[in-house]
Amino acid sequence: xxxxxxxxxxxxxxxxPWWSNxxxxxxxxxxxxxxxxxxxxxxxxxxxxxxxxxxxxxxxxFGQPVHEGRPVGLANYIWLLTNSGSIFWISVRxxxxxxxxxxxxxxxxxxAIALLxxxxxxxxxxxxxxxxxxxxLMPSMVGLVARLYFTYDGxxxxxxxxxxxxxxxxxxxxxxxTSVILVDIWEWTPFFxxxxxxxxxxxxxxxxxAALVDGASRWQSFRFIxxxxxxxxILTALVLRLMDVLRIFDxxxxxxxxxxxxxxxxxxxxxxxxxxxxxxxxRGSAVSIMLIIIIVTLTYLLIxxxxxxxxxx
Amino acid sequence: xxxxxxxxxLMVLLLAGLSHTALAQDEEWAAGVRAANEGTELIIAVASHxxxxxxxxxxxxxxxxxxITVRLDEMEEGQLGQKLTLEVANNVTSYDAVMxxxxxxxxxxDAAYSExxxxxxxxxxxxxxxxxxxxxxxxxxxxxxxxxxxWAIPFAGESVFLFYRSDLFEEHGISVPTTYDELLEAACYFxxxxxxISGVSFRARLGxxxxxxxxxxxxxxxxxxVDPMTGTPxxxxxxxxxxLNYMKALAECAPVGVESYSFPEAWDAFAxxxxxxxxxxxxxxxxxxxxxxxxxxxxxxxxxxxxxxxxSFTGVWGWGIAMTAASENKDATWALMTYLTGRGTQDxxxxxxxxxxxxxxxxxxxxxxxxxxxxxxxxxLAQAGNLFAAGHSVVIPIPEWGQFSEIMGNDGARAFxxxxxxxxxxxxxxxxAEELLGSAE
Numbered sequence: 001x002x003x004x005x006x007x008x009x010x011x012x013x014x015x016x017p018w019w020s021n022x023x024x025x026x027x028x029x030x031x032x033x034x035x036x037x038x039x040x041x042x043x044x045x046x047x048x049x050x051x052x053x054x055x056x057x058x059x060x061x062f063g064q065p066v067h068e069g070r071p072v073g074l075a076n077y078i079w080l081l082t083n084s085g086s087i088f089w090i091s092v093r094x095x096x097x098x099x100x101x102x103x104x105x106x107x108x109x110x111x112a113i114a115l116l117x118x119x120x121x122x123x124x125x126x127x128x129x130x131x132x133x134x135x136x137l138m139p140s141m142v143g144l145v146a147r148l149y150f151t152y153d154g155x156x157x158x159x160x161x162x163x164x165x166x167x168x169x170x171x172x173x174x175x176x177x178t179s180v181i182l183v184d185i186w187e188w189t190p191f192f193x194x195x196x197x198x199x200x201x202x203x204x205x206x207x208x209x210a211a212l213v214d215g216a217s218r219w220q221s222f223r224f225i226x227x228x229x230x231x232x233x234i235l236t237a238l239v240l241r242l243m244d245v246l247r248i249f250d251x252x253x254x255x256x257x258x259x260x261x262x263x264x265x266x267x268x269x270x271x272x273x274x275x276x277x278x279x280x281x282x283r284g285s286a287v288s289i290m291l292i293i294i295i296v297t298l299t300y301l302l303i304x305x306x307x308x309x310x311x312x313x
Numbered sequence: 314x315x316x317x318x319x320x321x322x323l324m325v326l327l328l329a330g331l332s333h334t335a336l337a338q339d340e341e342w343a344a345g346v347r348a349a350n351e352g353t354e355l356i357i358a359v360a361s362h363x364x365x366x367x368x369x370x371x372x373x374x375x376x377x378x379x380x381i382t383v384r385l386d387e388m389e390e391g392q393l394g395q396k397l398t399l400e401v402a403n404n405v406t407s408y409d410a411v412m413x414x415x416x417x418x419x420x421x422x423d424a425a426y427s428e429x430x431x432x433x434x435x436x437x438x439x440x441x442x443x444x445x446x447x448x449x450x451x452x453x454x455x456x457x458x459x460x461x462x463x464w465a466i467p468f469a470g471e472s473v474f475l476f477y478r479s480d481l482f483e484e485h486g487i488s489v490p491t492t493y494d495e496l497l498e499a500a501c502y503f504x505x506x507x508x509x510i511s512g513v514s515f516r517a518r519l520g521x522x523x524x525x526x527x528x529x530x531x532x533x534x535x536x537x538x539v540d541p542m543t544g545t546p547x548x549x550x551x552x553x554x555x556x557l558n559y560m561k562a563l564a565e566c567a568p569v570g571v572e573s574y575s576f577p578e579a580w581d582a583f584a585x586x587x588x589x590x591x592x593x594x595x596x597x598x599x600x601x602x603x604x605x606x607x608x609x610x611x612x613x614x615x616x617x618x619x620x621x622x623x624x625s626f627t628g629v630w631g632w633g634i635a636m637t638a639a640s641e642n643k644d645a646t647w648a649l650m651t652y653l654t655g656r657g658t659q660d661x662x663x664x665x666x667x668x669x670x671x672x673x674x675x676x677x678x679x680x681x682x683x684x685x686x687x688x689x690x691x692x693x694l695a696q697a698g699n700l701f702a703a704g705h706s707v708v709i710p711i712p713e714w715g716q717f718s719e720i721m722g723n724d725g726a727r728a729f730x731x732x733x734x735x736x737x738x739x740x741x742x743x744x745x746a747e748e749l750l751g752s753a754e
Contacts, residue, residue, distance in 0.1 A: 061716075063402040063424075085724070085741040151578070152569040153587075171573035173730045259519030260572035261732040262723075276395060277520065278719045 049292070055285035062279035069282070076286040087262045088287065091270040094177065095246065095294075098266050101181040102188070102245050103238060109185070110192025111234070115222075117193070118200040128197065131190040139187075143254025146183045150255070176256050176263045183251055188244075192237055199233040200226070235306040239299055246295050267291045339657065342441045343378040350645040351380035357649075358397070358411040360390040362632065363599065364469040365412070367665030368653050374661075375652050381645050390414075394715075401426050409640040410650060413465045415456040415631050416521075416708050416715060422459040423712040427635040429462040433647050440647075443657030445673075452629050452694050452701075453670045459710060465633030468654045468662075469596065470670035472629050472693040473529050474686075476583060476591040476601060479614035481507070489614065493533060493621045496590070497563060503589035504566035512566030514588035516579045517729060521715075524722040528628055528707040529592065530556040532700055533621025538717070539750070541704030546746035548721070549739055552623060557728055557735045564729065572730050584609060592618070594630070595693060596668050598686035615689035617696050626700040627693050628707025631670065713749055720745045 018024050056076055058069035080088040113131075117124050134142075149155045150170040156179075157167040170179045207225045216224070249268040252258070258265035258273060265273070267287060275284025359365045365387065372383045386408070388396065394417060400406050401424045413421055421427040433439055434446050446454070446466075453470035457463050475496075477489060481503065490496035500512030516522045531537070535552025539545060564571055568582045576593070580600060583591040584607040591597075604610040618627045634650050636643060652658060659674055669675050669687070681687040700706065708714060720742050728738035 063398055063420075065402075084737075085745055167569075169569045171570040173572065173732065176573065256573055257519055259726055260517075261519065261727040261730040263730075263732075273520075273719075273723075276398075277715075278723075279716050 052285050052288055052292075055281055056289050058282045058285075060281040062276060062281050064281075072282065076282045077290075080283060080286055080290075087265060087270065088290075090262050091265050091267050091287075094262070094264065095266040097177060098181060098184075098248075099242065099245050101177075102184040103241050105185050106189045106192050106241065107234065107238065110189045110237075111196050111230075113189070113193045114196035114200055117197050128194070131193055133190075134187045135190050137187070139248075139250040140254050142183065142187055143251040146179070146251065147255045150179045150183075171256065171260070173260045173263045176260060180252050180255060180264055183255070184245070184248070187251070188241065191241060195233065195237045196230065199230055203229055232306055232310050235302055235309065239302045239306070242298055242302065243295055246291065246298075267294070339441075339443070346379045346381070346645070346648045350642070350648065352382075353642050353645040354382045354384060355409045355642055355646055355649060356384045356386060356407060357634075358386045358388070358393060358408045360393045360412055360414075360632075361387060362390075362412070362469065363596070364632065364662075364667045367662050367667030370665060371653055371658060371661055372649075375649060379645075379648065381649065383649060397421065397426075406637045406639045408637055409642050409646040410634050410636050413457075413633050413635040415633070416718065418457050418464050418633065418635065419459045419710050419714065420712040421635060422462075422464040425638055427464045428638045428640075428643070429464060430466065430636065431462050433636075433643075434463070439644065440651060441655070441657070443655055444651040445656035448656050448671045448673050449654075450670060450672055450675070450694060452697055453631050456629060456631050456708075457633050457635075465635035466650055466654045467631045467633040467670050469668035470629060470631035471594045471596040471668065472690065472697055473592060473594055473627050474618060474689050474693040475616045476593060476597070477614045477616065478586075478589050478609060478612055480612040481510070481589050482614065489616045490590075490619045492619045493530075493559060496619050497559070497566070500563060500590055501566040507589070509587070511568040511582065511588045513563060513590040513592060514568055514574070514579045514582040515563075515571065515592040516574050516576045517560075517564070517572050517726065518575045519726040520722040521718050522575055522722070523726040523729065524718045525630075525707075526592065527556065527560060527721065527725050529618065530560055530621075532556075532626040532703070532705055532707075533618070533623055534559060535621075535623035537705060538709055538721070538746075544750075546743055546750055548746060549743040553739055554735050555622075557725060557738070561729060561731075561735075572726070595686065595690045598684070598690075599666060599668070602685070613685070615686045617689060617692040624699060624703070625696055626703070626705075627696045628700060629694065629697045630708065711750070716749055717746060720749065 055066075055069075057071060057073055058066075059072045059075070060066065060069035080086050117128060151157075152167060152169060152171075154170075156170060161167050168175055170176070203226065207229075208221055211221050211225060247268050248266070249272065252264050252266060252269055253272070256264045258269040268291065271284050271287045271291065274280050274287055278284075359368075365385070369385075372385070376382060393412065394414070397411060397413075397417060398420075400408075401420065404424075406426065411421075411427075413427065418427070422429070440446075449467055450470065453467040454463065456467060456470070457465040475490070481487075482489065482499075485502070485507070487499050487502060488495075490499050496513070502512070503510050504512035515526050517526055528538075531553060534556035535550065536556045537547050537550055537553065540547040568574075568588060570578075574582075576597075579591065579593055580597050582588045583593070584601055586608045598615065601607045601613055602610050618625070634654065636646050636650065640646050653662070656671060656673060659669075659671055663669060663674060663680070669690075674680055675687050675691050677687075709717060711717070724733070724738040724741045724745075727733045728735045733741075
């Protein structure tokens with residue numbers, strides 16, 4: 001009798017395979033669904049990155065079979081960082097000015113316009129649609145047109161002369177980067193407008209009503225309600241824009257090709273010139289690796305900041 | 314009077330007889346090509362260029378005559394260069410023939426991507442008499458000479474000469490510069506004394522375009538790229554710095570923004586009447602004389618480049634058609650190449666806006682009357698001969714020329730705008746060129 005009783009107890013404790021548990025299966029379904037896409041993307045990205053690292057340690061000319069490359073260790077990196085003929089550090093500085101000069105004004109301008117458009121003004125939706133136009137234009141065409149506008153006798157100087165009485169050399173070494181930055185601001189400010197406007201339209205009304213009851217001014221509502229609630233979205237938009245602006249190539253290439261001198265040679269331009277024009281594949285790959293490190297580091301820092309802000313009590 | 318009319322009638326008959334013979338030869342040649350190649354499709358890679366526009370109606374005629382179909386894969390010049398580099402790197406080709414710039418030809422030949430053309434040129438069965446290879450100017454033919462063989466048939470040769478506003482020069486009593494000091498003086502006179510006019514226009518954009526212009530000033534000042542005896546880099550001679558300093562001085566009397574000028578901006582500055590002088594490619598002349606594109610057409614004088622302290626030099630560049638070694642339709646491809654570049658079809662080519670490269674065209678008195686720059690083009694070719702005689706060339710015939718040109722064009726452009734000193738630029742260039750080609754030691 002006792003043995004008859006013991007048996008079911010024994011069966012109860014027998015370990016079950018994990019897939020027989022419906023709850024475990026349920027939890028696995030999302031992973032299983034995204035696994036193929038993840039594997040393909042990861043394999044492609046990982047393969048490319050590993051291959052790029054390998055190439056950056058080779059002395060290889062463009063067009064030469066890869067197996068004929070000569071391993072040189074870190075020599076390409078050392079050359080870029082220390083050789084007097086290298087313009088890597090100049091390019092880093094140019095890239096930093098370009099990134100700061102574009103993203104910050106675009107953010108401020110985009111936020112200001114988004115706040116205006118959020119005020120239920122007449123024709124607001126039409127204006128929003130019009131604002132998308134610069135983003136959908138082909139960048140190389142934007143570059144070509146901008147190249148004409150920024151000549152000494154071009155449209156930009158026509159307006160500048162009308163208001164200031166003098167003209168500037170927008171394609172000279174002092175202002176070429178400014179020209180590129182102005183074109184980027186014109187083209188990409190709508191990106192911030194669209195994202196931030198969408199964010200503003202989803203903010204809850206209650207905090208504003210409570211603030212109004214408490215006698216808060218418009219500035220105080222903006223400073224203590226709108227800004228904190230929008231901050232995670234602002235950082236997300238910044239991350240996306242930052243990743244994009246660090247790899248911008250076409251507009252700069254068409255407008256100035258990196259020149260005059262090295263005035264507009266940002267890191268993507270330096271990668272192109274080193275790899276495809278000067279045909280030093282190893283050095284060009286090393287520039288790419290350093291650009292990737294910069295992008296990943298900045299993105300990581302911004303994401304960390306976003307996480308910290310989001311989880312604040 | 315009667316005698317004159319009789320002579321005239323005889324000449325008309327003679328010309329009619331000759332053209333009939335040529336026509337019959339043409340038909341005979343076309344029938345032969347059709348019999349062997351009808352139904353063949355050729356794919357040709359070309360860059361956007363005035364001569365390619367001239368080729369298009371000729372290709373339609375060729376297709377009708379021979380039954381061969383020709384498909385042009387047309388792209389921008391830089392894209393074509395990169396496409397060919399990729400094809401060479403991967404050891405594949407999608408084309409039967411490609412339009413090859415002189416700068417790229419040694420690389421294509423070195424990789425056995427293109428086909429040496431001597432066996433075709435010398436085969437009287439495959440090459441009609443009216444092709445007349447020897448009529449192509451030797452300065453252009455030899456641009457495509459590599460290790461003793463020719464690798465492309467030139468069709469659009471160019472040199473660099475002076476374009477000047479003859480009306481302005483006359484009005485201000487300035488004579489055409491014959492030395493580089495006079496050129497600087499004249500450019501600065503117009504720049505400083507005439508409202509709304511800049512002195513001199515030229516291309517100086519970072520990279521190969523800077524090298525293009527610099528190579529014009531380099532040799533007259535005693536500069537050099539490589540030692541003509543050893544072929545090793547020799548940029549660090551005093552003349553190289555002198556030529557760069559001269560360019561910097563000239564830029565003071567050039568349009569604002571010249572440091573970013575590619576050839577279209579340089580041409581526009583002159584064509585719109587904003588510059589008194591232009592140092593540019595002879596290939597720009599047809600556009601400058603076209604009243605639809607140029608406000609100064611009819612008021613332009615042409616002259617060979619001035620003489621510098623080390624002599625009187627200019628360079629030659631050009632485009633040619635190269636047959637790919639992997640083409641499976643070589644006979645048909647050669648037939649097309651001879652048709653497009655032959656002497657017998659030059660009239661149609663020139664009428665379509667093609668750039669001349671044949672002695673018979675440039676030396677023709679009627680054509681010289683109609684095209685005022687033909688005479689100066691021939692003079693500048695003689696000037697280019699001086700450079701060959703001195704053992705130099707504006708394009709070194711080596712597979713690494715693209716890289717060498719970039720080395721000069723990058724550091725040269727940086728010194729040109731004052732980002733680095735001329736001495737520093739030349740030190741950098743010499744080191745980079747030695748790394749590329751090896752040093753003399």
